[in-house]
Amino acid sequence: MRAVVRDAYGGSEVLRVDEVPDPAPGPGEVLVRVRASSLNMADLDILLGRPRVARVFFGIASPRTPGMGVDLAGEVEEVGADVTGLRRGDHVWADVFDHGHSALAERAVAPADALRRIPDGVSFVDAAAVPHSGLLALQVLRSTGSTRPGERVLVIGGGGCVGPFAIQLAKAAGAHVTGVDTGAKAALMREAGADDTIDFTVDDVTRGGRRFDVVIDIADAHGLLPLRRLLARRGRYSLLARRLGSYAEKALLGPVVGATIGARMGTFAWRANSAHQLDEVGRLLAAGAVRPVIDGVHGLDAVPEMFARLAAGDNRGKIVIEP
Ligand SMILES: NC(=O)c1ccc[n+]([C@@H]2O[C@H](COP(=O)([O-])OP(=O)(O)OC[C@H]3O[C@@H](n4cnc5c(N)ncnc54)[C@H](OP(=O)(O)O)[C@@H]3O)[C@@H](O)[C@H]2O)c1
Known part of the structure; x- marks a missing residue:
């Protein structure tokens, strides 16, 4: 599958779109066909390895995880052993900051309990702009x-x-x-x-x-x-x-x-991917009380250029990526 990867900390120049092996779901995990992701300042922080103290979690000398992307919206493609609440075809979303942050790819694996159902009527593009x-x-x-x-x-x-x-x-x-x-x-x-x-x-x-x-x-x-x-x-x-x-x-x-x-x-103390809060924002999204402001929608190949725009503060709303 195609995925955005990097081997070192740095700016958008360290990013490339590469062929990598498809991830496989382990017990309690789900393989998601990513329909859309979006860029956040957190993605830029992960790319740059900042603040430096965060490298204790992300890799001291170089990133432990080559993948990028915290916002995930997509379709369940396969469920691992012991997964009961989700099945193939379900539309799911999550902030995978704490779960491998590799959503800028054609497929991603996440623990089943990190994924929530996207409310009916909400598009993948809108859903991807929201979680983080x-x-x-x-x-x-x-x-x-x-x-x-x-x-x-x-x-x-x-x-x-x-x-x-x-x-x-x-x-x-x-x-x-x-x-x-x-x-x-x-x-x-x-x-x-x-x-x-x-x-x-x-x-x-x-x-x-x-x-x-x-x-x-x-x-x-x-x-x-x-x-x-x-x-x-x-x-x-x-x-x-x-x-x-x-x-x-x-x-x-x-x-x-x-x-x-x-x-x-x-x-305040940030809690990434709080399930009940994601459901709450989902209800507001479905009701039209929250409408993501979207700068534009691009393919995976545009990711390095879009990170450069984000770093320069040139985006007007969320940059959405459709792998
Ligand atoms: N504390 C935590 O637990 C926690 C957790 C996760 C994330 N974060 C941090 O939260 C931030 C997320 O914010 P974000 O994604 O919305 O950032 P953002 O996209 O950079 O938005 C910040 C906005 O503030 C503008 N700005 C700069 N200086 C300003 C000033 N003096 N007065 C008013 N506006 C000003 C920026 O304009 P320009 O772009 O033109 O500069 C930009 O439009 C990230 O920095 C991330 O690291 C914190």
Whole structure:
């Protein structure tokens, strides 16, 4: 079968599309014919081997797993011994970050209990755009508590892979949503449902005097004191950390800084591929409350070029790959 592989950490230049042996499902595993996958910042992190501490899991000197791709949507082709809940032909999806991250291929193997059924009526392309980034958005939003109708929600970094999902989930809860990103991503944030957008290259939102009930920080570009200025009394802030230092700052000092104005500030513990949350996002997807913003759909051969676009921040929504 054809698969995207690499032998070393590096940029898109280390990627190639190669013929590799078909994977075979072991006991408790399922062979999936991949119909679509999509690119996330996590895929870029796995490609680059960053942060360096993550190489403890992914391979110290070189990647332990040559394959790439965390978002999986496809059809069950074969089930291994002891698999009871799935059968050939079922449409399944998952974030396989913790399960070999090799979905950018014609076939992939995953544990049966990592796979959920794609809701009826949801296409493989839409399904593939969701698991990793959609669940990150759900978890970071949930970490601030329930979003109530009419609350003012700010999504900093609203135009990337996770941001449009965060905007849609907040809108689905009835919030008034403001998205912050480059001006070039304003239309995308509006398409996702943002009521208002701010171009961070022109205006510093932390200095505008506006206050929000909920601040979702995906850009991870500000310190705690400027962020505190954004919060209304009893406001809630949560960080989707991109840097370990920032994670530590917000996790340890966030509660202290927030308490000075009666606000909650902090971060959250990510759980990849949470089954009940994937089902929950699936229901929203099937109901049309969440609609992935898709940059484009490409074949496997385009993957190196698409990684370069992702690294440059040139994508407008999720880049979907149909092997
Ligand atoms: N903490 C955890 O447990 C955990 C788990 C998984 C993933 N992650 C991290 O979560 C991140 C996922 O986010 P993502 O995929 O949505 O990233 P993304 O696609 O890079 O989106 C971030 C967006 O923020 C924009 N931006 C940059 N600086 C900004 C600023 N000062 N103000 C407002 N927007 C700004 C970026 O614009 P440009 O592209 O133009 O710069 C981009 O559009 C990744 O970095 C990943 O490593 C964390």
